[in-house]
Amino acid sequence: MNPFRPPSPSLRFIPVWRRNFLVWRKLAVPSLLGNLADPMIYMLGLGYGLGALLPEVGGVRYIAFLAAGAACFSTLNAATFEALYSAFSRMQVQRSWDAILNTPLSLDDLLLGELVWAASKAALSGAAILAVTAALGLIDSPLALWALPLVFLAGLAFAALGLIVTALAPGYDFFMYYFTLFITPMALISGVFFPVEQLPAALQAVSRVLPLSHAVELVRPLFRGEVPAAAATHVAVLSGYALAAFWLALGLARRRLLK
């Protein structure tokens, strides 16, 4: 049977999500600190340090500009780490997936559970940045709350891309390629740290097809209290990434695990 047949998941993905949530709850404090510390250092260090040297960027103070980027970047990082290292541990090292596949769950359910879990964790990271930004007095419109479902959607796209890598990975070392060749370049040209307009035209064209830049295009106006332009397009692109990448990741995982 073709491993790349369409996904047919069911609500049985929920116990997988709950399993991961239970583990997370036990480690919630260090995990939250870890989720927050990294983007915080970027945001406050670059925001205040670099921001002091810069006039306004994109019409706002640099730290306010950076906050929206940092929310998306931390969503990207949280989703990617969960879909790569954590999911790989459960698949290959702890053999938790083997145990789960012996129950009425299918691989489709299992992988969907991992996807939604990674996106949930990612959304939490994004939400934490939103909360800190609000606490710093850099947000003054409730419209910013729309960022929450959108970082969840972005989390789905980033996690699904990560699951493709996990389904292919022979070991943990493999993940370095993904970070060096995809995640870092994407973070640098998607408008997280500076406006995409600063880039040469060719790089701007590349940027336009990357999921992170669509997330940034949605979240940044919302942080400023504005409705994003072409919101439907950005949502459609992120959804498309999430669906296509999940389909591919599932096909690869079926090929790997259901031989």
Place this chain on the structure above:
Amino acid sequence: MEPLSIRGLHKSFGGPAVLAGLTFALRPGECYGLLGPNGAGKTTTLRCALGLTRPDGGEIRLAGLPVPERAREARARVGIVPQMDNLDPDFTVAENLLVYGRYFGLADRAVRARIPQLLDFAGLAGRAEAKISTLSGGMKRRLTLARALVNDPDLLFLDEPTTGLDPQARHLIWERLKQLLAQGKTVLLTTHFMDEAERLCHRLAILDRGRLIAEGSPREVIAAHIEPEVIEVYGEPGEMSAAAWARDEAAQFATRVELAGETAFCYVTESRPLLRHLADRRGLRYLHRPANLEDVFLKLTGRDLRD
């Protein structure tokens, strides 16, 4: 209804056939053993039976349902103790059972109510809050067995359940399996320990190269495939070579002689002539015993290593 029936199962992974027309069926309430050297197809058979591997041909019914078409529903009625421990290291003993129960769609309350009983059965009473890393190998196996019972299955698959355990731990597992059989559960057991198979299995099958080459009760299999008695003959170093003796003299006393290194295995129906002969021979030691399942296994699958 047969708990599991497999007919004409074929599977290859590109190379030579791993399963080549395998056929067998379990009867309700029995312990059925699948024996075979490494690579004989035991694990592939189990994976096919659970719908995790799609066979190239053949028919499988698990708990009365066709597999892989309705494997999900069928798996809901089966408990599995895998070869490799895959308990959740992040959870306590009780959480492992609770979380596993959720995969079967069981309510937390229902599982929580069963946990004391399951832990009691596993000899882990009072350990509900223990971390997995603090458990011994035997305790982990017993917890895995308890986990396989969380959905109260009628049929259990046990894939080498006692590999790596000390004798005390093995005996405890055997006792628990007998209890489960006494409750009317059906067990499919794979093992490399012939004494385990002889002790537990009502019937067993020996698999080699994806085919079933012997089937029956342990006694039947022994009676059908091998002479009833074995005399193992060893040479005393520096005095006499068992190999030389086996070559020159053994044939007149034994129906069949197998040489493995410096040991001659003489299979006999009438042992007295050989015993008389050995009593007079200096430089040879021997051990006289009834033939067992291991003799049959080695006869049918050969003494060559299979890795």
